[in-house]
Amino acid sequence: MRHHPVEDHDHLTDKQFAAIVQIVEGRVGIKLPQTKRIMVEGRLRKRVRVLGLQNLAVYGDLLFRQNGLETELVHLIDCVTTNKTDFFREPSHFAFLRDVAVPELIRQHGGPRVGLKLWSAASSTGAEAYTIAMVLQDMIAAGAPIQYAVLGTDISTEVLKTAREAIYAQDFVAPVPAAMQARYFMRSRDPKEQRVRIVPELRRCVQFERLNLMDESYPFDRDVDVIFCRNVLIYFDKPTQEAVIARLVSHLRPGGYLMLGHSESMAGAECDRVKAVSPTIYRTVLTSQPRRAAA
Missing domain, CATH: 1.10.155.10 (Chemotaxis receptor methyltransferase CheR, N-terminal domain)
Structure with a gap:
């Protein structure tokens, strides 16, 4: 047969x-x-x-x-679309944020209390944006004269839903230091429920919006202090990488920082406006104009 x-x-x-x-x-x-x-x-x-x-x-x-x-x-x-993300992924960037970028921005801004704007430009389920918030919140607890707002953007509506809910599996938050876990995560009263949620104190400081980095313009502020755009450019061809970087840099205030993934580079885009201050970390050129202190 x-x-x-x-x-x-x-x-x-x-x-x-x-x-x-x-x-x-x-x-x-x-x-x-x-x-x-x-x-x-x-x-x-x-x-x-x-x-x-x-x-x-x-x-x-x-x-x-x-x-x-x-x-x-x-x-x-x-x-x-791929949405790989972790809390404290590439931790050297967050150490730089805490030890170099924020102190420099405080000196640059001046004033009794400095308002900072930070942008996670490929935020996925929110781990990067909330990591930024945890670092800044710890700095405030240690006496840093700052207040902050974090914007997270992604093209995927599904991951943005998770980011806004801010509920994660216990195993997923393992990279967060134990002290930060105690401060910034709420646990279920049911021990069988192996999930945690970001505390309201941080959620109030982080908002999420849908954005396609391929768009010709981005409907966001142009006085951002720090932009994280990590591990997304590797999926684009070189002309697209250059265009995205140019658009992101246009949203940074003078003296603002752009942080790329460790496998990425500026690819020659906007080199006249930024300079490398560390591998994968770039700063826009300062002007002589006085900075406006945040209220």
Whole structure:
């Protein structure tokens, strides 16, 4: 008896995958080579289950034959973008923030109490933004004359939802020093509930907004003191990296800092406006104009 292989419909067709690759690169700037196909299909299967569809073939039809792309685009991007993050990831940056950047900014601003604006430009589920807040809150407790606001942005609506809720698995917050865990996390009364939540004191100082770094302009303040944009540029080609860096630098006040991931560099963008002060840390050129003290 001759065996006929059963056609597997739980995969994207070559044409569908190619279309998704083109959409993601065009809208988000992230390249998805063929080696990422299994990952993409695996993540999209979760979306297939949420929609109650039969398989990926049906999902592909929804996108490209049933005009579903317009309403599904945000969810598609959520699924395929990588959102690797940790508390205190690349800790040298937070040590620099505490020991060098903030003291320098305090001297630069002047005044009895300095207001600082910080931006986590690829915030994912919020670990980076809340790490920044914990560092600054500890500095305030030690007598630093500052107040602060942290903005976290990401293209994924799903990770932003988690960031706003600020609820994490106990294991996920393990990199946070024990003393900070005691101060800045609330634990469930049920010991079986292995989750923690950022305390309201920090949540009030951190807000999250959706932003596509590929956009031609960013609707945020242009007097930011410190921008963290780490481990996202590696997914872009060089022209996109340069454009993103130029836009970010335009939002820094004179003397402000830009921190990139340890595998990234300025790629030559805006070199006339910034100078390297440490590997992957850059500072915008100071002007002779007096700084305005925060209220």
